[in-house]
Amino acid sequence: MQFPTLKTYLNWAKAHAPKGPFAFIFAQDDIELTHTVAHHIKLGFRQTVVLADVPFTRPADLPAEVTFMARAAKSSSDISQEMNAIISALPQQWIYCGYNGEYLFYPFCESRSIGEIIAFNTEERRKTIATTVVDLYAGHLGHSPHGVDVTNAYFDRLGYFAETQRDAEHRPLEQQLNIYGGLRWRFEEHVPWHKRRIDRAALFQSLRGLKFQPDFTFNLPEFNTISCPWHHNLTASVCSFRAAKALRHNPGSRHAISSFRWPGSEQFKWHSQQLMDLGFMEPGQWF
Numbered sequence: 001m002q003f004p005t006l007k008t009y010l011n012w013a014k015a016h017a018p019k020g021p022f023a024f025i026f027a028q029d030d031i032e033l034t035h036t037v038a039h040h041i042k043l044g045f046r047q048t049v050v051l052a053d054v055p056f057t058r059p060a061d062l063p064a065e066v067t068f069m070a071r072a073a074k075s076s077s078d079i080s081q082e083m084n085a086i087i088s089a090l091p092q093q094w095i096y097c098g099y100n101g102e103y104l105f106y107p108f109c110e111s112r113s114i115g116e117i118i119a120f121n122t123e124e125r126r127k128t129i130a131t132t133v134v135d136l137y138a139g140h141l142g143h144s145p146h147g148v149d150v151t152n153a154y155f156d157r158l159g160y161f162a163e164t165q166r167d168a169e170h171r172p173l174e175q176q177l178n179i180y181g182g183l184r185w186r187f188e189e190h191v192p193w194h195k196r197r198i199d200r201a202a203l204f205q206s207l208r209g210l211k212f213q214p215d216f217t218f219n220l221p222e223f224n225t226i227s228c229p230w231h232h233n234l235t236a237s238v239c240s241f242r243a244a245k246a247l248r249h250n251p252g253s254r255h256a257i258s259s260f261r262w263p264g265s266e267q268f269k270w271h272s273q274q275l276m277d278l279g280f281m282e283p284g285q286w287f
Helices: 006-016 033-043 080-089 114-123 242-249 272-277
Strands: 022-027 047-052 067-070 094-099 102-105 128-135 153-156 161-166 172-180 199-205 236-240 265-267
Touching (some): 006 080, 033 047, 033 102, 094 114, 094 236, 128 153, 128 242, 172 199, 199 236
Parallel strands (some): 022 047, 022 094, 047 067
Antiparallel strands (some): 094 199, 102 236, 153 265, 161 172
16 A cells, blocks of 8 residues: 555544554665565564655565555654654554664564564553664675675674663662663764664554654653563564664764674574573563
8 A cells, every 4th residue: 555644544544443563664765675574564563554755666576565655854763753643543552663674573573473472461561562772784894885784684792781761850760771782882973872772662552642752762651661560571672774874874984984893793693582592682471
């Protein structure tokens, strides 16, 4: 399907009440777009929607069942206005949001559908699944000048840390963390401070009154917690080429970085077990 604008699509969705869960992919270019969409379709998302920066035409190899539309603004990384319109139009629906070149992974995703993880999380009375962004990058920038290579992708297996979030009066916020690491940490001189965090609430259930904020957090504190107070909950990862792509496209960093690889690099196997073994996500009570 193809709609001219998000507003048109949401009006259609209100009238037809399509079944979720929904995956909203914000495409800033066509790099890895089709692979990104195929990955999320394979996970079991019933509705996959691509919102593309203009001017942008629908790729010929994009699956026919994918909804495609143009965004109002060119190359805007702030998707909060659109996400809040989506939340308002699709109450009680589970929603994933990400960009092209980003891939959602959760424990055992090779054999369990997104519907199963949502059902388990709902039984635990959780309305969000905390996610950590794992920066992917090409193993050889000479062969992949954009920093993107799905056949030879690497990531940092170490160099991560977290700190407790604090309120305006500097009091610690329970179960809320700021997490750092990956390319944003190693090349922080090229990354604005407000874009260095890698914690994200990318998979959640929409509610009336819920507001999505520019830093991928919500106005309701519970939606920003990593787990409930009494035990660890299931968590997920968003494996993303976005930082590598930005560092290679930015004139200020393009010529300063000859390689992303370092002694802490490990080749990505595109499997959830590798991410669990290294502690990027955990199954909680889900076995």
